[in-house]
Amino acid sequence: MNTQKAQPRLYSSKESLLALKAHLSAKNAKLPKSPTIEDYITYIKKLSNRLKQGPLDFWIPNVYRRVIQVIRLMSSEDGFVQNKDKEKNFKALGLTIQRSSSRSKTTIETGAETGSNAIQQYVILPAIDQVLEEMESHSDDINTFASTHFFTNEVLLVYEYSTTVLNFLLSAKKTRNFEIIVLESETENLGKQFATDLGKHQLNVTLTPFTNAYAIMQRVNKILLGVDAILKNGGLLMHPGTYAICVLAKQFAVPVIVLSGAHKLTPKYAFDQTTFNELVSPLKINPNSTIEQMSIGVFSYITFDYVPPEYISLYITNQGQYTPQSIYQLFSDFYNVKDEDI
Amino acid sequence: MSEKPNQQNPKKGEPWKPKEKFDKKANKEKQKQEQEQGEGKQETNQPPQQQNKQPIQQQTVDQQPTQQQVPTNDKQVAQTNASKEQNKRKDFLSHLPIFEDYTSVSIKTVKQIDPLTLHHAFIELCIQYQNGQCIGSTHRCVEFLNALKQFIRDYKLSRQSNYFAMAFLDELKKIFNLMKNFRTVNEGMSTSYLFIRECLMILRDTRLDENESKVWLCNQIDQFIQSKIISASELIVKNATQLIQEGTTILVYARSYLIENFIINYFKQGKQLTIFVVDNPQFGEGSQLVNRLQQQGIPCYQILLSHVSYILSKVDKILVGASSMLCNGALVSRVGTALLACLASTHKIPFLVFCESYKFSEKSQIDSLSWNEIAQLEQGNENQQYTSLSLRYDITQSNYINMIVTEVGLIPATSVKAVIGEFKKYNYVDAIEVPRKEQ
Numbered sequence: 001m002n003t004q005k006a007q008p009r010l011y012s013s014k015e016s017l018l019a020l021k022a023h024l025s026a027k028n029a030k031l032p033k034s035p036t037i038e039d040y041i042t043y044i045k046k047l048s049n050r051l052k053q054g055p056l057d058f059w060i061p062n063v064y065r066r067v068i069q070v071i072r073l074m075s076s077e078d079g080f081v082q083n084k085d086k087e088k089n090f091k092a093l094g095l096t097i098q099r100s101s102s103r104s105k106t107t108i109e110t111g112a113e114t115g116s117n118a119i120q121q122y123v124i125l126p127a128i129d130q131v132l133e134e135m136e137s138h139s140d141d142i143n144t145f146a147s148t149h150f151f152t153n154e155v156l157l158v159y160e161y162s163t164t165v166l167n168f169l170l171s172a173k174k175t176r177n178f179e180i181i182v183l184e185s186e187t188e189n190l191g192k193q194f195a196t197d198l199g200k201h202q203l204n205v206t207l208t209p210f211t212n213a214y215a216i217m218q219r220v221n222k223i224l225l226g227v228d229a230i231l232k233n234g235g236l237l238m239h240p241g242t243y244a245i246c247v248l249a250k251q252f253a254v255p256v257i258v259l260s261g262a263h264k265l266t267p268k269y270a271f272d273q274t275t276f277n278e279l280v281s282p283l284k285i286n287p288n289s290t291i292e293q294m295s296i297g298v299f300s301y302i303t304f305d306y307v308p309p310e311y312i313s314l315y316i317t318n319q320g321q322y323t324p325q326s327i328y329q330l331f332s333d334f335y336n337v338k339d340e341d342i
Numbered sequence: 343m344s345e346k347p348n349q350q351n352p353k354k355g356e357p358w359k360p361k362e363k364f365d366k367k368a369n370k371e372k373q374k375q376e377q378e379q380g381e382g383k384q385e386t387n388q389p390p391q392q393q394n395k396q397p398i399q400q401q402t403v404d405q406q407p408t409q410q411q412v413p414t415n416d417k418q419v420a421q422t423n424a425s426k427e428q429n430k431r432k433d434f435l436s437h438l439p440i441f442e443d444y445t446s447v448s449i450k451t452v453k454q455i456d457p458l459t460l461h462h463a464f465i466e467l468c469i470q471y472q473n474g475q476c477i478g479s480t481h482r483c484v485e486f487l488n489a490l491k492q493f494i495r496d497y498k499l500s501r502q503s504n505y506f507a508m509a510f511l512d513e514l515k516k517i518f519n520l521m522k523n524f525r526t527v528n529e530g531m532s533t534s535y536l537f538i539r540e541c542l543m544i545l546r547d548t549r550l551d552e553n554e555s556k557v558w559l560c561n562q563i564d565q566f567i568q569s570k571i572i573s574a575s576e577l578i579v580k581n582a583t584q585l586i587q588e589g590t591t592i593l594v595y596a597r598s599y600l601i602e603n604f605i606i607n608y609f610k611q612g613k614q615l616t617i618f619v620v621d622n623p624q625f626g627e628g629s630q631l632v633n634r635l636q637q638q639g640i641p642c643y644q645i646l647l648s649h650v651s652y653i654l655s656k657v658d659k660i661l662v663g664a665s666s667m668l669c670n671g672a673l674v675s676r677v678g679t680a681l682l683a684c685l686a687s688t689h690k691i692p693f694l695v696f697c698e699s700y701k702f703s704e705k706s707q708i709d710s711l712s713w714n715e716i717a718q719l720e721q722g723n724e725n726q727q728y729t730s731l732s733l734r735y736d737i738t739q740s741n742y743i744n745m746i747v748t749e750v751g752l753i754p755a756t757s758v759k760a761v762i763g764e765f766k767k768y769n770y771v772d773a774i775e776v777p778r779k780e781q
Contacts, residue, residue, distance in 0.1 A: 182728070185646075185648045186621075186622075186623045186646050186647070186648065187646070187648075195726075195727075195728040196726065196727060196728065198728070199726070199727025199728040200727060205727070205728035205729070206728060206729050206730070206731050207728050207729070207730045207731065208730070208731045208732065209622075209624050209732055210647055210648050210678075211622050211624065211647055211676075211677045211678030211681065211736075212677055212678075212731065212732060212733050212736075213681050214678075214680035214681045214684060214710065214736060215677060215680070215709075215710035215711060215714070215733050215736055215737075216711070216731075218709055218710075218711065219434060219711065240648050240649050240651070240652075241647075241648025241649070241651075243651040244647075244648065244650065244651055244681055244684075244685055247684055247685055247688050248681065248684055251684055272655065273651055273652045273655070274652070277652065298643070298644045298645075299618070299643040299644060299645045299649075299653070301646070301649060302649050302652045305651055305652075
């Protein structure tokens with residue numbers, strides 16, 4: 001499976017970052033003659049609006065928000081890069097306080113001795129590179145938590161294709177023995193593909209149609225899900241059908257664990273199924289549907305399912321593990337409040 | 343200092359060997375040997391399973407090991423090999439029956455001994471059960487009774503005697519057991535079987551002629567179908583029409599004979615409903631229902647089970663058909679119904695079940711995995727590294743069901759036991775009219 005089909009959100013985020021780089025290095029970039037950090041930030045915001053593929057495209061604005069946040073951090077601390085490790089940050093905070101008191105005039109904002117290109121060179125491009133690196137390695141960071149949540153001979157439930165979950169399971173396999181049940185939705189062949197990919201690595205996999213979810217739920221110990229977007233209240237936008245699974249899981253008291261990279265954090269709020277949703281043609285999802293099938297009043301297919309945060313037990317992101325009550329903290333570290341209107 | 347008997351004192355000159363439990367190499371080899379023995383045992387377990395199935399089919403042949411029967415019938419070889427693989431079920435579902443795929447030719451070869459053992463009507467019926475042409479509890483029951491009527495007409499007593507009733511009782515038992523090889527017998531069929539047995543008991547005491555007995559029996563079967571299925575459906579539709587006001591939005595899952603009749607009747611009265619039909623592509627029942635309604639000119643929307651969460655806020659009532667209702671109030675229905683019931687209870691949407699009274703059962707089940715039927719409607723390829731699982735039935739608990747619409751009234755799920763108790767007074771169905779000799 002090529003990357004685009006497997007991780008469409010990650011792919012589009014990465015592509016947009018590379019596009020940003022290309023735009024900045026282009027000769028006719030619409031930047032003022034000696035751009036400041038603020039100019040760059042407005043430029044990036046405008047570019048995000050242009051590249052966005054519709055009101056339901058969260059991933060391009062997310063990644064641009066992250067770039068802007070890193071730029072702010074890098075420029076305010078004079079080239080000091082924000083570490084992912086929180087403990088280091090506390091020490092570093094002490095250092096920056098000392099540093100900013102000693103160094104006053106040689107920051108890049110006054111930039112007398114450095115040219116305008118230096119900003120681009122020393123702040124913007126490293127920021128973009130850092131975000132790219134975060135995204136590339138998000139799976140590795142998530143996998144550090146792989147064996148901490150499983151016991152031996154557990155039965156796990158997964159739904160449709162998710163590369164993050166696939167990598168997580170493969171790394172957990174090294175230390176734990178478990179059994180996997182894959183639920184497949186009725187539309188595409190993603191479920192079958194996931195089962196095949198897992199089976200290639202000698203995992204014990206069972207493939208079940210979505211209708212059997214209630215019957216097998218009593219056998220399941222934990223559910224692992226991949227998301228499309230994590231909202232600021234802890235709610236999730238996921239593949240259609242996940243809401244039903246989460247409701248069942250609550251009935252059976254099965255913990256639901258959500259795995260995602262931090263590029264899916266979206267600082268928006270939703271309330272019900274219709275806030276962020278799109279009705280698409282059945283042909284888009286099931287290219288085998290015939291014209292007769294379409295003309296007899298098939299209701300359109302929906303794009304997302306909104307799952308309220310009460311149904312989730314744990315979020316595992318590459319920035320750490322969070323509960324629904326505390327995931328808002330990640331947003332304030334990851335993004336800046338000023339950028340939430342992109 | 344006394345020596346402990348367990349201690350091995352190394353004799354002089356011999357190298358010291360570690361004790362057994364610390365010898366890692368020897369342990370690994372032991373484990374390998376045990377695994378191989380275990381696999382060997384599994385293989386030897388499967389021929390006995392095959393032997394257990396065959397005595398049902400071949401009653402006059404002595405029990406022979408499967409290897410001896412291999413050269414006699416090539417098709418049987420292919421079958422036993424395929425069924426060995428199909429019988430290799432996973433651990434937690436190894437108790438569920440898996441039905442082998444028969445074709446009409448293979449049935450006759452397997453049951454080669456006595457072609458009269460299984461009438462051709464039943465063979466056709468079983469094949470229809472298998473390839474999905476005849477699914478749905480009411481449909482299966484009616485077809486079974488029709489095949490039985492045909493069998494009665496063709497049945498001839500081996501000698502002229504008045505003991506038609508007793509001989510036929512044996513035949514009926516044989517047929518019923520043979521049918522269990524193709525698909526599980528649903529509750530409606532069981533009730534009709536008990537009804538016919540009661541008729542035969544009555545017949546035994548009356549001394550009717552063979553032809554007259556046959557005629558009377560066929561009439562009784564017709565009456566059963568008429569009163570328990572057709573009239574019941576009319577009463578249920580009438581009861582349900584009172585419940586559902588015009589203009590409500592209803593959600594229907596898969597295809598039920600009763601619900602289809604209800605909707606068609608409702609529209610014939612000139613009232614309007616908004617209908618969402620939830621489809622399960624595995625059995626295709628939802629699309630069948632939509633086609634049928636479209637033919638009648640009734641507009642409806644088709645939606646998938648995973649997308650149901652979107653429209654649940656717009657739905658007023660959920661209607662569902664039943665395969666049977668259990669004594670503890672649980673509903674046995676098409677797989678996926680329990681999921682819908684759980685969502686309905688979360689969103690506080692009334693969940694109504696349509697069920698005739700002949701489908702009430704005295705069994706009790708609490709979960710869907712202890713008793714079920716594995717549906718194998720798709721051919722998986724041999725190389726797939728995963729096992730696929732698809733069930734046919736689903737058990738919905740009584741606390742999810744708001745009301746059952748039956749011909750005896752609108753009852754809550756917990757009253758099923760009381761209704762069964764009432765029927766028991768009349769041998770599960772209405773009182774049977776005793777035949778009199780016509781002269």
